[in-house]
Amino acid sequence: MNTYKKKIKLMKYTKATAVSYTLTVAQSAMLSLYAELFLDEVCYQFNKDRLKASIDQSIDQNNYNEFMELSRTYKELIKVKQLY
Numbered sequence: 001m002n003t004y005k006k007k008i009k010l011m012k013y014t015k016a017t018a019v020s021y022t023l024t025v026a027q028s029a030m031l032s033l034y035a036e037l038f039l040d041e042v043c044y045q046f047n048k049d050r051l052k053a054s055i056d057q058s059i060d061q062n063n064y065n066e067f068m069e070l071s072r073t074y075k076e077l078i079k080v081k082q083l084y
Helices: 004-013 025-060 064-083
Strands: none
Touching: 025 064
């Protein structure tokens, strides 16, 4: 059974090692591209979900003009995604 003092003593004597990696230019560019694609997908999903919620809210409020405008925006968003 470890007591509190023993745990601190064990933690005190453990060494932390730092590892560093160097990337080639191609690896760095590929990693940057992956990060950009990931962020694009996250932003797309966020905007899509936000628009869906706004469309549902406009339906609940019987706001036809807002519904039509949001639906048009949603269709454009979907169309742009399909181009990729």
